Amino acid sequence: MSFKPVILWTDALVYLLVAALILFAWHVRRNEHLWAPWRRVGHSASGMAALTVLVFFVIIGLLDTVHLRPAVENNSGGETAYSVEVLSLFDVIATPLRTQVEKTYSAPFAAYLYARETIEHPGGGQTREFPRLKFGAAHLQDPETQLVTDIAWRAAAGGGLGLFFWCLAVASLALLLARRSGEAFLSMLSAIRRGATAIPWNAACITLALILVMCGAALALCGSYHILGTDKVGQDVFYQSLKSIRTGLVIGTLTTLMMLPFALLLGITAGYFRGWVDDVIQYLYTTLSSIPGVLLIAAAVLMTQVYMETHPELFDTVASRADLRLLFLCIILGVTSWTGLCRLLRGETLKLREMEYIQAAHAFGVSHWRILSRHILPNVMHIVLITTVMDFSGLVLAEAVLSYVGVGVDPSTISFGTMINAARLEMARDPMVWWSLLAAFSFMFALVLSANLFADAVQNAFDPRVKTLSARVGALRRKRREEPEAKSSPTRTEGSLPS
């Protein structure tokens, strides 16, 4: 299949972000003092489990970021034309999910539509009954008797396959660790099981097992069932939930990207130069932060809406329009939320500039710019990092609320907010259509919970204030754990390399 790659605005920024993250990781890995706190993050069991889930979400999000326009088959020959519809790599992979559209609502795993329809019988006369779905459980002769066994068989097969892949993954992990530490493969495996490794691989492995088994079962089932039902226009809810992940991730990460330049530049210069610079910047952020957040966002989004309505010539496809609106939302969220971080950075810089090493740099005649970039910036980075990871989950949650208020993403963008918003109108329906809501909320819960747990792990590792407290608790816990296993020899793993 031939296609033309398309890079939307948010795609470009996501690529930029990924590149920056890779560079950052490379830089951190080369400097022991930067790597040490990350190793502490790795020592937290809940952090590792959360990271496993997050990696899974990020993979889906990245697959959904690579956009392309497939070629349209035309019989006339000549040049190939490209479809106006912009698809992502994820869409291409999930083609059956995307194209198997029913007429309207259907419950999860249903074989019949959720609404009655009048059906003409060939022998004359009509009845009102629930018609069979076009795609869901269409391969079954008699759904009443076969449905449950068929689902069970498929789920078991898919889950088994997932388990098989999990075994492969764990075996290769143990092999890798065993080779590094020079230990036997089997003793490494049992060390992972007991949680005796420095990095709690057992937590990551258990999470991975859950993810893989669920994925396997879902993959085996979603081809012939709508495992989370369908929505009003018959779209598969499972597909929508997976698509929403990208929107959530983009809002959570790009907003930070938009906010950082403001917060860093203004916060550090205010704290460092003091005087009138400080006054101006303080005035700026006090003014901006005194406007209630939601109202400012609402006002700004309303105005971009007006701008986009009156300038339709700027957007060539529906996708690019929706994408630009997503980007605008990120920019607005970023512009309205940099004040908190800016205040923190200013305070920290005020403290740092009085330190001896900065005064020594002054005495040596180091330029302001060099002091700012070499001596101050690296020493406030932990605040930036903690704030960014802490903000992420809040932004994902905020998207849903903003979409409900009507100032969120474009209605054509699939997101948790638009899903909830569409499903909310069906609350009054009897019997209730619950699957859309439940799917959106549970996916969002998984994403936000793992982000929160990971943020906690990062904060514990980087925040100097928390360190003493958590170290004490950790030592307690370790003591309790080690008592019964005092005889087993301490295993040396990748995490505990001599530094």
Place this chain on the structure above:
Amino acid sequence: MLNYIIRRVLYAIPILIGVNLITFTLFFVVNTPDDMARMQLGIKRVTPEAIAKWKQERGYDKPLMFSSSDEGFAKLTNTIFFEKSAAMFAFRFGRADDGRDIAYEIKSRMVPSLAIALPVFLLGLGVYIVFALIMVFFRATYVDFWGVVLCVALMSISSLFYIIAGQFLISKLWHLVPISGYGQGLDAAKFLVLPVIIGVISGAGANTRWYRTLFLEEMGKDYVRTARAKGLPESIVLFGHVLRNAMIPILTGAVVVIPLLFLGSLIAESFFGIPGLGSYTIDAINSQDFAVVRAMVFLGSLLYIVGLILTDISYTLVDPRIRLE
């Protein structure tokens, strides 16, 4: 003290002017009144006369910041900026698109907003402190551990879920209270129970956890060690010493939101059909009523600044070590 308050109030004026400038830029410079008129009247078929009429009805037919055709002060005053912004300071918000007076609407809608926000605030403060104290009292045990787990889980659930699930369970399934609506006087109570409970629950995770951190931070201080060394029982240390000192950050943190309670809650009010300021704002956003949104932005900032001043004053009241000079 009085001097300080006067200075703080004077300091609030430039900030309010700044807020006004920002909202003015957002509403009138990014998009000209012509753009807004075209948007409201429909993009395609709109005549210049209709735009002119729309602008005149709302007083948008003047120059933006500087009127060169007038004399003297009128050069500055006969503009949209002056008319729309200066009027805000006198609480003259003008008329909404449906012709009603915005100031009157705000006044009459404040009461229902407060009727939800105030109980949520007070009840929440009490409940969160109690839970945080329990967790701190049983710190480093399973009670504390599972408490924190529960808090993180509660934090990770969307506030929309609490509302939707609450409405479904309590109103639709169990028929305990009406799903939505509002009544006069005591009649309103039965409509308020559910939104208040949901409001308290949806803030529980983050706040309880935050208070727990504050208490734990206080537990590490020297005076706590002294109290324990004197042989005081843990309960007296916790409730007599730690609680009182930890209340300083908690109370001052709470004071800043008190004025904002007037604005109500956007989401809860529109879900429960309560005619407060929150649902007023949402309706204005959905119908793109720019005058109302602008008025609410101004009011919100004003209340926030009042909150900040109150916070500073409350510091001196609860903590005698702090003197305002």
